[in-house]
Amino acid sequence: MDKGDEPLNVKREQLLDAADRVVQREGSAASMNLIAAEAGITKPILYRHFGDKVGLYRALADRHIDELLGRLRAALATRGGLQARTRATVDAYLTAVEQQPQVYRFLVERAAAEEPDVRGQVQGFVRRFGDELAAGIASEPQLQGLEQERALVWAHAIAGMVQATGDWWLDHPEVPRAVVVDQLTALLWQGFTGVPERVQQ
């Protein structure tokens, strides 16, 4: 569903652009009125295009999610061993956090928490990342021993782990990204087993 009619979605994209600007500027104070004003119009048009607020938020989130998910997919599909690809994926995620913190916050906080009632519908960004990751893990040659259930649990665990670390890192920018990536990769790779020796950075 939601294919892409050519003439209709022109305006729609403009509205989303405006909404994006407001979110970027106002953060969580982005209201329908503000967004409409930014777009140079008034509320009802917004509602005709997106139904309601979560509709707009979802549309807004989908754009970024699709792009970020694409980057993560690409990182996961690079050449190299599983460890290197794990590292690349984690790095891609944290790079996104670093480059657009406001957008990132919107994705994990608003788009996820704004719809606690319609649960099961959009699931927020991390959830989609987790589902995606589960498929990746399940089809990983090196991990063929995994039963599907484990792949699911692990995928969502890993997604949440990277997300929480990203959140924490937002408030601790003094730690270089490479360090965080290294430590996450190490944890993912060896867990507590490989603990005493220093990470080979």
Next chain:
Amino acid sequence: MDKGDEPLNVKREQLLDAADRVVQREGSAASMNLIAAEAGITKPILYRHFGDKVGLYRALADRHIDELLGRLRAALATRGGLQARTRATVDAYLTAVEQQPQVYRFLVERAAAEEPDVRGQVQGFVRRFGDELAAGIASEPQLQGLEQERALVWAHAIAGMVQATGDWWLDHPEVPRAVVVDQLTALLWQGFTGVPERVQQ
């Protein structure tokens, strides 16, 4: 701070009890009016006691957080090897999720997302769990090789991992808790290293 004046906090606790009931019953639709009505009073009294909405939410969250954090601390301090204690802690967390899903949702969704502006103040539940965990990891005899920075990153990573898995599990109750616990422990313990063999459940 926030010690505990004896006569004053009697009413306060009653109000928090009422708020608790509303949150349990209404979920995210818990408004100040509803809470006041549940307590048999009107809004302004609520505001005199808690300042504003996030004040109430914080007081409400703190009760549960303190209790849950206590249980996690206890699990982390049981006798046994690090692995067994890791498992116990993960299990304690997921047990809380299982027993009071509504409260748990409130802790991670509302209390965390309700105050995106006052960031750095309460930080939500998972954040506090992460900080606590960092101290635990740092003082762990078996993990003395860890630099402090790594302990921090790992702690928040692990906290987020368990939290995200808990969230996911809320929507997949068909998976037994023990299975989730086992798989999380395995991931934490060995990471991808120990992957091909089945978990010894």
Next chain:
DNA sequence: CTCATGGTGTTACCGTCGGTAACGTCATGT
């Protein structure tokens, strides 16, 4: 006895939010 204090409670109001009804305008193609 009086009177200030401080906690408990109320009603009535404010601005803002998400959302909608009703009404116009202006191209388009038949």
Next chain:
DNA sequence: ACATGACGTTACCGACGGTAACACCATGAG
């Protein structure tokens, strides 16, 4: 000429978070 439909408006609604103003007791001190 006329229906269609997208684009746009103003004006309104109920509910929310939050506050001002006022009232009702107890207490204890002068």
